[in-house]
Amino acid sequence: MTTSAIVMMVFGLAITWGGAIVCFRIAFRKEHQARRLRDDE
């Protein structure tokens, strides 16, 4: 594989799965906060 193809593949995987991981983290953080609020009540 050429260097440019490797870079594009890594870039594509990083953008897509990196974005998905960021969204998961936001969702888990919100779920954790909601659970803490319910426990406090």
Added chain:
Amino acid sequence: MTWFLTFIAVFTGVKSGIERMSKIFMPLLFLLVFIFIGRGLMLPGAAEGLNWLFKPNFSAIMDGKVWADAFGQIFYSLSIGFGIMLSYASYLPKKSDINNNACMTVFINCGFSVISGIMIFSVLGYMAQQQGVPISKVAGSGVGAGLHHPADGHQPDVRPRLFGTLFFLALCVAGLSSMISLNEVVVAALIEKMNISRKKAAILFSCLGFLVSCAFATGSGVLLLDIVDHFINNFGVLIGAFIEILFVTWFCNIDDLRRHINRTSDIKVGALWTVSLRFITPAMLGFMLVSNCIGDIEKTTAATPRRRRCSSAGPPSFCASCAP
């Protein structure tokens, strides 16, 4: 079998049917795809296939057709305009983070497309090397690419039957999950419009769907499927999505919608979101519709009378798809 499994998923409800099936199918699909990627990357010539897929050609950015094709690719990949997102979103709690859910859907969908591309093109590279032809000769599209290439590419494998079986299992799992979502759209619509229970709606639609789909299992079923698929995807879905986006962005208060979704989301959408929905999306959908119409008219005028008679099954199937 397919209709029975779909019926079970939709009949038992959102949580115990659709959600449970998704929890089994999605991890299974990921596992199968990773098995194939692992196998495909070890085949000789795989690197050439991946090179063909990922080698950049930045001059294509200035080509308008590339943007139109990319828009079309993401439109069909995300299944927009089928009513699936609307149906599934209607089951979420009111305070759901809509923006985050939308971003998650998009990123995971695109990420899966990239790894599927790695799976397919590693095998295509191997096939091209074996046949001594360029990769463009072996790279097909549509049903042919899905059915022939990856299974063919594993022919000289030590365990060809195993990989062939696993590949078609992966296709079945992916197809079933899509079919469940499409069925849910119609069943949800029947429940709302006819005021009947989920069980009755599932039985009604599954029986009707099974009977109609028997036509695709006949001798000329693939031809019929090709025609129906062409008209529903190239016209039906596009027209539906076009009307929907125009209605929502020009006749409903889109700023109210934006405020509503931003209220419960950490990821905020701004003016670009409004501009994209109001102008860019309708323009691209309109362009795709017009170019599909022109392409079909040109093909029909150049076609033989027999082909024209076959294509006449298209418009009635498109009208039938608008009925629900």
